[in-house]
Amino acid sequence: MIILDENTRCIVQGITGKQGTFHTQGMLDYDTNIVAGTTPGKGGQKFGEIDVYNSIAEAKKELDINASIIFVPAPFAKDAAYEAISQLDLVVIITEHIPVHDTIDIVEYAQQQDTIVIGPNTPGIITPGVGKLGIMPTHIFQEGEVGLISRSGTLTYEVASQITRAGLGQSTCLGIGGDPVVGMDFSSVLQMFEEDKNTKAMAMIGEIGGNAEETAAEYIREYINKPVVAYIAGVTAPPGKRMGHAGAIIEGESGTAKSKIETLEKAGVQVAERPSQIAEIMKVIL
Amino acid sequence: MKLFEYQAKDLFKKNGINVPTGKIVQSAEEAEEVATEFGIPLALKSQVLVGGRGKAGGIKFADTPSQTYEIANQLLMLEIKGETVKKILMEEKLNVESEFYISVVMDRSAKKPLIMASTQGGMDIEQVAMETPEKLIKYHVNPLEEFLPYQAREIAIQMGVPNPLISKVSGFIFKLFTIFEKYDATTSEINPLVVTPNGVVAADGKFEIDDDALYRQPELLNLVTEEKDEFAYVKLDGDIAVIGNGAGLTLTGMDMLKLYGGKPATFLDIGGGASQENIAQALDLVISNPQVKVVFLNVLGGITRADDVAGGVINVLNETKRKIPLVIRLTGTNEEEGQRILTDAGVSYETSMEAAAEKAVEMARSLN
Numbered sequence: 160m161i162i163l164d165e166n167t168r169c170i171v172q173g174i175t176g177k178q179g180t181f182h183t184q185g186m187l188d189y190d191t192n193i194v195a196g197t198t199p200g201k202g203g204q205k206f207g208e209i210d211v212y213n214s215i216a217e218a219k220k221e222l223d224i225n226a227s228i229i230f231v232p233a234p235f236a237k238d239a240a241y242e243a244i245s246q247l248d249l250v251v252i253i254t255e256h257i258p259v260h261d262t263i264d265i266v267e268y269a270q271q272q273d274t275i276v277i278g279p280n281t282p283g284i285i286t287p288g289v290g291k292l293g294i295m296p297t298h299i300f301q302e303g304e305v306g307l308i309s310r311s312g313t314l315t316y317e318v319a320s321q322i323t324r325a326g327l328g329q330s331t332c333l334g335i336g337g338d339p340v341v342g343m344d345f346s347s348v349l350q351m352f353e354e355d356k357n358t359k360a361m362a363m364i365g366e367i368g369g370n371a372e373e374t375a376a377e378y379i380r381e382y383i384n385k386p387v388v389a390y391i392a393g394v395t396a397p398p399g400k401r402m403g404h405a406g407a408i409i410e411g412e413s414g415t416a417k418s419k420i421e422t423l424e425k426a427g428v429q430v431a432e433r434p435s436q437i438a439e440i441m442k443v444i445l
Numbered sequence: 446m447k448l449f450e451y452q453a454k455d456l457f458k459k460n461g462i463n464v465p466t467g468k469i470v471q472s473a474e475e476a477e478e479v480a481t482e483f484g485i486p487l488a489l490k491s492q493v494l495v496g497g498r499g500k501a502g503g504i505k506f507a508d509t510p511s512q513t514y515e516i517a518n519q520l521l522m523l524e525i526k527g528e529t530v531k532k533i534l535m536e537e538k539l540n541v542e543s544e545f546y547i548s549v550v551m552d553r554s555a556k557k558p559l560i561m562a563s564t565q566g567g568m569d570i571e572q573v574a575m576e577t578p579e580k581l582i583k584y585h586v587n588p589l590e591e592f593l594p595y596q597a598r599e600i601a602i603q604m605g606v607p608n609p610l611i612s613k614v615s616g617f618i619f620k621l622f623t624i625f626e627k628y629d630a631t632t633s634e635i636n637p638l639v640v641t642p643n644g645v646v647a648a649d650g651k652f653e654i655d656d657d658a659l660y661r662q663p664e665l666l667n668l669v670t671e672e673k674d675e676f677a678y679v680k681l682d683g684d685i686a687v688i689g690n691g692a693g694l695t696l697t698g699m700d701m702l703k704l705y706g707g708k709p710a711t712f713l714d715i716g717g718g719a720s721q722e723n724i725a726q727a728l729d730l731v732i733s734n735p736q737v738k739v740v741f742l743n744v745l746g747g748i749t750r751a752d753d754v755a756g757g758v759i760n761v762l763n764e765t766k767r768k769i770p771l772v773i774r775l776t777g778t779n780e781e782e783g784q785r786i787l788t789d790a791g792v793s794y795e796t797s798m799e800a801a802a803e804k805a806v807e808m809a810r811s812l813n
Contacts, residue, residue, distance in 0.1 A: 233657065258658035259551055260629050263588045266556050271589070282747075294717075296747045296778050311693020312717070313745050316777070317798065320745075337692060339553045339631075366693050369553045392696040395681075395703045396712070403677040403692025403714040405657065406553070411571065416700075432704065433799055434697060 160286040160331045161306070161351040161358070162249060162275060168223055169292055170215060170247075171196040172239045173230035174206050178253070182230065182294050183209075189297045191290030194222050215246050228283065228292045229254055236279065237261040244274045251292045252278035252342070259405075262340045269342060276342025280404070282312040282334040293334070303328015305441055306352035308345055309364035310335055310371070310406070314392060314434065318364060321438040327445060330358040337404030339368070345375035353383050360386045360444050362437050363428070365419055367393030368407040372419040380426040388440045389423050390431045391416045446654045449492045451534045452668055453650035460624050462617060462635075463646045467536035476517035479535050480510040488539075489516050492532040493525045501525045506538055539648055544637035545604070546570055547618050548651075549625040551632075552585065560584040560622060562604050566637035580605075586622065594619050613645045614638070628665060629658030676713055676727055683708025685809050686731035689743040690715050694798075698743040701799055707806030710737045718748040724757025732767050738812050739770045741805040743798055746777025753779075755786035762792065770808045774801035 171186075173179040174196025183206060186193055195218040196206050202213035212218035215227065227243035228251040229236060236254045243250040250269070257265075257279045269276040277284055283293015288302040295312070299320035307322070307329050309315040319332055333348055335341050345363060352358045361383075365372040372391060379387055394416040396402050398409040409415050420430050431437045448456070454464040466483070469492070470476045480487055491503035498504060503525050507513040513535075523530045544566030552559035562582045565573045574581050582603045586592050597619035598611060606614045617638055625633040632653040639648040654665060677692065685702055687709045689695030699709040711734065715727050731737050744754050754775060762771070773794040775783050780796075787794050795801035 234660065256657040258629055258661070259631060259655050260588075260626070260658065263551070263556050263558070267588050294748060309693070311691060311696075313689070313691030313747060314693030314697055316747050317694060317697070317745055320776075339551065340556050364693065366696060371554065374554060390697075392693045392700060395699045395709060396696060397679070397681060400679045400712075401677070402679060402696055402712055403716075407692055407696070433701065435797070435799060 160289060161348070161355050162333070163284050163286040163292055163331060164289055167226050167249065167290070167292070168192050168194045169226040169228055170194065170218055170224050171228055171230065172215075172243060174198060174209070174211055175201050175204065176230055179230035180206070182253070185294070185297070186291055189291050191292065194224055215242055219246060225249065226292065227251070233257045237265055240265045240276070241268060244269050244272050244276070247274060249275045250277070251281065251283050252276065253281060253283060253294060254278075255280045257338070259338070259340055262338060266340060266342050277333065278336040278341060280338045281336035281341070282315060284331065284333045286331045287329055299323055300332065301328035304330055304357060304359040304445060306330050306355065306358040306361045307332040307364070308335060308348045308361065309333075310337055310366050310404070311364060311392065314364050317434050318362060318390070318437050321435050322362070322441060325438040325442050327438065327441055330355060337406050339406040345371055346378040349375065349378065349383055349387070353385055358385065360388065360441060362441065363387055363389040365389060365391045366404070366407050367396050367402065367409050367416050368404070368414045370413060373422045376422040376426040376428065379428055386444050387428045388431060388437050388444075389428050390434050390437055391419045391423070446656055446659065446669065447494045448652040448654070448668060449494065449532070450490065450650055451492055451532070453652035454647065456624060456628065456652060457647055457650055460620060460627070462620050462624070463644065464650070465536040465539060465646055465648065467534055470517065470533050470535055471531065473514045473517040473521065476533060476535060477510050477514040480507065480513035483535070483537065485509060485513075486538040487513060488536045489513070489520060490534040490536065491520050491523060491525065491530040492534055493528045493530060495526040495528050498525055503530065539639050539646065540641045542640045542642065544639055545606070545614060546573070546636045547621055547638055548632070548634035548636065549622050549630070555585055557588055558586045558622070558625060560586065560600060560618065562600050562618060564604050564606065570636065592619070592622050597622070610640065610645065617645065617647070628652075628662060629655045631655050676715055676730070678730065679712040680734070681709050681711060683710045684736060684738040685709055685805050686711040686713070686734065686737040686740045687743065688713045688715060688727050688731060688740065690717065690719060690745065690747075690749045694743060694745060698741060698798065698802065701802035702741065702806055705803045705806040707802070707809055710734065715749070719753070721753050721757040721760065724754050725761045728758065728761040729765070732761075732765055732769055737769065739772065739805050739809045741772050741802060743774045743801065744777065745798075746779065746783075748778075750778050751775050751780045751783030752786060755783040758792065759786060759790050762790070770812075772801050772805040772808065774798050
């Protein structure tokens with residue numbers, strides 16, 4: 160497992176909002192170590208057994224906290240992220256539609272503070288058997304040896320459920336987020352899986368847009384020894400159109416599925432033609 | 446959101462970036478009037494958002510008012526890469542001594558703004574980057590530090606701008622970066638930046654704004670022309686409509702059709718947590734597209750509930766006038782309930798995306 164383990168003690172920012180309430184319950188149902196919540200002005204309230212504070216600093220005076228998950232609306236997300244980055248080691252930003260000028264500030268500040276940022280616009284991270292900081296359905300995951308990284312939410316669920324059905328499981332699954340700029344990228348997550356003794360192979364799910372997959376391919380060739388199986392969505396996507404995710408757009412010659420698949424194959428990565436092939440290949444490898 | 450050249454130049458002007466004297470017109474009569482008022486010669490520039498306008502004949506020069514009338518008429522009938530010309534920007538014709546290139550873009554992989562500048566202006570900058578990369582200066586700006594005029598000067602010096610022009614050109618770079626920040630831009634470009642005997646001027650302008658930041662850009666809100674769609678919806682040229690929950694899954698649905706020899710007619714992502722009404726709206730939207738012969742609905746419920754999806758499907762099937770074959774893949778949250786609703790209504794479904802895609806392709810083929 161990576162990033163999310165038994166030592167993670169998380170606060171929920173925006174716990175009293177609609178999204179925050181719904182997904183906090185989901186995280187608790189999966190036995191995640193959620194220790195507190197914040198909403199400015201609602202300090203002193205309760206969410207079930209959990210205390211709500213006005214700020215992270217206030218919560219930290221009473222509790223040991225090292226991670227945060229953010230559900231606050233986009234206009235306030237940068238402020239919430241800064242609050243978390245300045246005091247914690249891990250910040251998961253679920254919020255969609257954060258202006259990219261805010262995201263680059265968040266990412267740069269996190270780097271200065273040596274804080275891990277996952278997202279924005281991510282389904283989050285799940286370590287089966289330990290917990291989830293995210294919004295994914297949990298029944299499709301099971302403890303195992305495949306490390307899963309993805310830019311897409313539902314496609315992660317598709318592949319994870321097939322891996323589970325194949326009798327394998329996942330060490331940790333992490334959605335890096337569908338925005339043009341995100342905190343953790345493929346390479347840094349792959350490196351963590353490489354060093355994780357519970358992970359035996361990695362599944363990487365990419366999509367059109369940007370060059371994160373190409374950069375990852377270079378990284379894999381240089382530094383990754385464990386097997387990596389990839390799938391890239393968007394072979395049929397036309398150029399110049401944003402395909403759902405803000406980041407999923409082919410601009411000029413760059414960002415095509417073809418370029419990503421070719422670069423990955425050159426780096427020795429097996430690229431599946433269909434999502435279900437990932438589980439089939441994993442079964443052979445493991 | 447992309448701005449038209451004339452809108453970009455309005456922003457430039459408002460922020461102290463020198464642009465040519467110009468006027469926007471919508472008819473040949475107006476164009477002739479402007480020619481009389483401005484004097485000649487004039488440049489007539491078709492206002493479209495697609496690239497490659499010059500090569501497509503969208504920029505012309507006129508020497509007399511009557512010629513202006515003729516040219517404006519031609520341009521207003523022009524279609525450039527599927528986009529019709531509705532407006533023409535009329536500008537003084539510039540006396541070009543040299544042309545530079547400057548831009549600021551959001552560099553996704555560096556996660557920072559990137560300033561690019563070159564003395565090889567007027568050309569396709571990707572060509573400059575490939576053929577003479579040493580002539581394209583690239584400078585990343587740390588988002589947490591203030592960008593200062595001396596840094597802009599350093600870029601101008603690196604470009605190889607002649608001494609008398611360094612302050613002028615660096616002024617353009619500094620201001621271009623300033624408005625990139627101020628208006629939440631993702632692209633801000635001047636190509637070419639033209640040196641004339643009367644000074645330096647931004648002869649063309651590109652400006653693209655982050656849609657997610659429009660809420661805090663009141664100055665730009667009146668430029669928004671497109672209505673915001675309920676769904677992420679893209680029309681394609683095939684005959685099988687693809688609807689899915691989540692961008693990656695919907696894209697994959699399209700790809701699976703292709704794998705089995707079919708062609709997608711739409712990309713429609715209903716997003717997470719779609720209600721019965723959302724599903725019904727999405728189905729109505731694609732069914733109303735006459736190009737669509739078969740609908741492939743691909744749902745793996747996470748936040749989206751399979752029973753809601755099934756309910757939405759049944760509502761549409763009961764109400765719609767156009768009967769269209771529908772292939773449904775339905776799994777995920779509340780799948781037992783969703784599948785039961787479909788079975789009770791006599792609607793078949795698949796649980797594998799790939800099997801469903803194959804079935805949709807066979808259906809489309811049998812209708813040909």
